[in-house]
Amino acid sequence: MALAALARGNLPGTDNDRRVSILPGRITTPTLASFVRSVASVDEVGVTERVASLGTRSIKKDSKMDALILAVRMMDLTTLEGKDTPGKVAQMSSKAIRPDPVDSSVPSVAAVCVYPAMVPYALEAVAGSGVKVASVATYFPSGQIDTKSKVVEVSSVVTLGADEVDMVIDRGAFLAGAYFKVFDEIRQVKEACGDQAHLKVILETGELGGLDDVRRASMLAMAAGADFIKTSTGKVQPAATLPVTLVMLEAIRDFYGATGVQVGMKPAGGIRTAKDAIRYLVVLNETLGSAWMTPDWFRFGASTLLNDVLMQIRWLKTGRYQSADYFTKD
């Protein structure tokens, strides 16, 4: 049975109406608390076993090439450092547009992901290429400031022309049980994104209290308006893991089943090898199915993954491994 058949048909109303239809009644502090508590629990042993079992999938030949090319197309090539400069961003962007200078059949990545100050340079560098510009915002990575300032920052990157906004949730509020604060902040940021920018909501799962929390935060973020949910900032360990990703994908599946709203997924941080990327794609494929197997609904947030994927692509094409020196470091 296709996953689409599980959705409650085409529910009436706007995207937002459908999202909040999963909540019990009006959106208040108590109703959000009871919603969060109603989210199905997660058994960590079972999750670990499931990803271990999917990890034994043997992906070879054409299916491997398909996965590697898709992984390139799904990549948010990222630089998020205090020492980022216009020059660094320009170089990374040119790699994003043409990842392998000697093999023009390798497609562009999905987006470059930068700090707000770098957005204008990134926009200039990728202009006309189809590569999008994602900006982290909401005082990434900690988000330790009032909601109003976060919204101002988001509005400014949207005005600059960012295509995508990667916000962080207020983990402190979530852990303190202040779900309304978390929800409302996402809602306001979403409003600031308007029709112009896609909103990715970073849960920073490494700071949450285990997989139950990951699932609860996922549901809350989706109900509040997340177009994508994202594991991590990359600044906290552990960042993306397969168990966390599986739990978030299962939450996306349940949310889609209940509301008919499709939400995307972005694991970020710690995914460094082509083999890892393929494992993530297997988990995606077998949890959400082919409807999500596109850069529209799945992204990898990574800075060093791309070169390993390129190396594997060249190996598949030529039968030879080439030294890392043959792949550009931008």
Place this chain on the structure above:
Amino acid sequence: MAKAELLQAPSPPLDWKYAPSRESTDIVSLNERYGLFIGGAFRAPLSKKYFPTINPATEKPLAEVAEAGEKDVNRAVKAARSAYDDSWGSMPGKERAKYLFRIARMVQERSRELAVLETMDGGKPIKESRDVDLPLVAAHFFYYAGWADKLEYAFPGLDPKPLGVAGQVIPWNFPMMMLAWKVAPALATGNTVVLKPAETTPLSALTFAALAAEAGLPPGVLNVITGAGATGSSLVNHPDVDKVAFTGSTAVGKLIRNSLAGTGKKVTLELGGKAAHVIFDDAPIDQAIEGVINGIFFNQGHVCCAGSRLFVQESIHDRFVDKLKRRLSTLRVGDPLDKNTDVGAINSAEQLAKISELVEIGRAEGAEMFQPDCVLPRNGFFFRPTLFTGVSQSHRIAQEEIFGPVLSIMSFRTPEEAIEKANNTPYGLSAGVWTSKGSRILWMADRLQAGVVWANTYNKFDPASPFGGYKESGFGREGGRHGLLAYLQGIS
């Protein structure tokens, strides 16, 4: 293009098909014909009869094996008796242990070969024979090798002694693993063995016999004779057999018990099951789904402890069944040698016919059937993963062991009702409980009449953990310290 349009311009999703990833069979070298392994060597059967064993995934013959007649059985038991009298029975435990450790290591070294062979002869997916069966086989030999010189510590103050010659008859669902469960404790305790593997899956046991000889196991300590029911019957009824261990159907188990009554032979029986798998509404649902899938589709459902009766709390029944159906559709059914296959071949044409018949009965009784529309291979014995909803306790598919990939789903309202229904079966081998509430797990485990109760998991095995049944699922325990009891005298 306007910004909003650019954002919405979709990239078509990838319909990702995994390329076939077939495990090579080059590592396995088969003889055209196998004799009986008696007294340390392969011997032509006195019966002069042979029968073919086939690959159930292709229906092509793999080899011919001997059919042991009564005279052959007698020869094997004699060989086992003299090995017991001459060497094995009186050998110090630490010496016996050396052989068992050596066998365990050799199984590990050759595990890929043995896994491929197991899959070729039996039809189970290579990922199971590779990742479950063979690791457990080696673990079982290591575990009982460790006990061999510590028997007096296992039963302090007693003087445990071996029984003599053990006649062991094993089924076709886990050929190597059942061999290990039987042979390892028997040899560790100083008994000698005549083993009869199932007629559809004799090859791994014969290969193992050769491996044991290579390990230097004295001739006659382990004898492997092949054949069908008549051979098994001659073996268990042979007057010089001291101990009978049988794993298989309840019907045959009853026959064995009848014929052995009054003979003084020690018996352990591990028989059928119709396990209850109970899902409460506070369970971790997505992991419970995986548990249920593993519980019934592991090894095509050819598992005596398979969770074949699913009880779902009524408040989550419909949602759970929807999720289960979706998950069923992602199971990869097909070539067992493909590393990505989840559900392999049914072991034999006979078993396929039995499964099909019971499924037809289920439909006729009015239960609602669901099967995913996966494509089955043209040749070989395959059956779609199947589930039935709207099943009642009185339906035959809720009562009889199907021993195939078929799940019967019922609902319950309260924990008391779950217990009543779960125990309402002549069987009692295993059960599973899924709930987030620790106290409820203990409450359920106290009341479920089953030899094994798994909580928030299913089908987990470990050589240190005893396994065995209540009621018509048999008696005696295999595995753990308990597993030694079945092969010792002087303990009661």
